[in-house]
Amino acid sequence: MSLLEPALDPVPAAAPARPLTPQREALLRALDARTPGHSLPAPLYTDPDLHQAELELLWQRQWVFVGTSAEVPEPGDYVTLDIGRASVMVLRDDDEQVRAFHNVCRHRGARLVTEDKGSVGNIVCGYHRWTYSTDGRLVHAPQLGPDIDPACLSLLSVHVREIEGLLFVCLAADPPDDVEDVARVIAPYFAPHHLGSAKVAAQIDLVEDGNWKLTMENNRECYHCDGHPDLLCTFFQTWGLAEHQVPDRMRASHERFLLADAELAQRCAAQGLPYPTISDLVDRPLGFRVERSPMDAAGESFSRDGTRLVQRTLGDVDGFRMGRLGLHAQPNLWLHVCADHAVTFAVFPVGVDKTLVRTTWLVDADAVEGVDYDVDALTEVWRHTNEEDAAFVALAQRGVSDPAYVPGPYTETEAQVDAFVSWYAARIREEIVR
């Protein structure tokens, strides 16, 4: 499929209802300076003030991927995520529902839980022992006066939406409602894989020395994939290319792709698995792309020879040669689901030039480590690929910080990068006038 650059009106569609802060003014000016089809102007990658405005306008208003329900398998299990200065606690409550709260005590605001992940009985503030049940109600506040109603002091909840085991949160009071449309589209793709009942086999946090948008842009193209020798054992380098864009040097690989693609389409049809690529990257708040795609070599998994890395299938699929189910969602998710395991990537801005990439490998809940899979082998290809990508992102960050940086044109292999950047610009313009 080809993606056309949407014609962006460089002037906001509506005048802002109130005067903009200097940071937001500067953010708009930087966006206005962007040439369509080109990378972003430097301040959008390097200016801490613009980064702060971005956190407020985008990260605190969009649906953000925070992980999978496998990361909070039992009541009381939680993970915390920093979205800008906001810490969000995502936990499974006593009724097995996943909830999300602001990680801030209603007493005098102390941080409630300080670990990245863990398990609690009730949620207890370490400062004065104010205690909240897992549904957020204040259940214990020593010596709270009789004129204070504890019912008014529940934890501040954060919107959370689970789609087939994938967890999204939104810090806005009124989140974009298109999450329901996206859920309707992607749920049939994910349902057979049972991510909701998988278990975490491994999780690795990597902090990249670059702006979060460079991390996402880098993931949206395979133009640089020669730098990923391990990944290319199974990942078709022609990913994202239209037929006429395939260079001669990739012709043989592309022939294998076409054959494998036809086979996989048939296998999916036989199993009732949806196959068409659906891409809606620019015009909706939760821009996304879902696709099924064959893999090279044995076609089963992200190993060097393409053979399975886990001896049990994950979910309800027939056989291991299922290629991969891919999902990309903006601002911060990409993932792959093979027949034997899934690997998810969640991206969080740590600073204007620091980005956390959290990679999580999921396997069937009954798979036994050391018997059905080996953690080192399971994680090897993406560990290497992530490190290679981190190096590329750091190169890009250093370059765009150079006074000589002039935004350059995206090639035709980078249509999805352009789509991401266009999505970003559209969201900022939308939110700035709300």
Added chain:
Amino acid sequence: MTELRHDAWTDPGPTPGLRLVPDLPRAVGDGLLAPEAGLDQEMVLRRRVPVTHDVVTLVLEPTVPGTFAYAPGQFVTMVVDVDGVPVERCYTLSSPPTRPHLLTITVKRMEGGALSPYLHDRLRPGDRVSVRGPNGDFTVAAHPAARYLLLSAGSGVTPTLSTVRTMADLGELDDVVVVHSARTPADLACRGELDALAADHPGLRVVWVCEDDSPGSASWQGPRGRLTADLLAAQVPDVGDREVFTCGPPGYMTATRALLAEVGVDPLRCHEESFVLGESAAPAVPALPETGDAPVALTEVPAAVPGTATVTFGRSGREVVCAPGTTVLAAAQQAGVSLPSSCGGGLCGTCKSGLLAGKVEMSHQGGIRPREVAAGKFLPCCSTPDGDIVVDA
């Protein structure tokens, strides 16, 4: 603990030829045993003698030339270096003072205890410990009587061992009944020795009471269950004429105190080894009749009063007897063990602690997770002991 007793006797008047002093019993070893002598020295483990599956006798020899003098039933304080930390515990001497060259203590292994696992698994012949003492007035020597009843449970048998051995050695086993309670026949310490002494001495009768059969062994034919007033009256019909010495876990002590009153024994004739903290009668250093880890094995004798339990705080080395319904947090406060807490109702988890031995009844409100319970944690604020327990605090 010593009290004056005035035996009722009629003043016969100044009749020539009649003695004015009644023929009172003489104290055990009177005129034979050396008076108690202070002891404070390093001693060397000479030998380990296995007693039961979880009891061992440690034979200690002096490093200072000389012999030991003490009264049967007294205890010593032992200090052992455990991984660089000095651990101090009191042990009743199981040896008799009639064999003055060596000391023995008889120790029950208690999982999670600060010292007994070390003594069982790691202390080797040749190793040194510090010993000082003797202390305590829980001794027949302080209470001359014509007839004795020695009641014990679990490793409360240790003063009985010293006492019976002393009397046998001195030829003074005149009228002594031993009633010892244990969980199973396999837990009866020194059964062979006491039975043999009883066979050789008409003045000694030994009654063994077992709660259950030993796993995989023949059924116990002796008295079964807990010590009751009926059982005691049946086994020792003249109990009211005896000087009674009771030693065992606090639950057993409480129950025995009640049943002795029930069968009509004069409280002034009842003597106890007391080691409950907070009681005015307690010695400054709690004298534990077997190990400092716990007065007796926690599984040894169920509390005879329903709900009564001993709560031992392993790290603090303190313990307390709980009335039924007492929370472990309240027990900690009674024992002077400071546990952090806030809600008192199982909500906040502030008091979360490890349970090293025994069982509790817990009714929490979300302050702890099943996974944590499975890992041996519990909330003292909303838990009551179900039998004796040891808390990691």
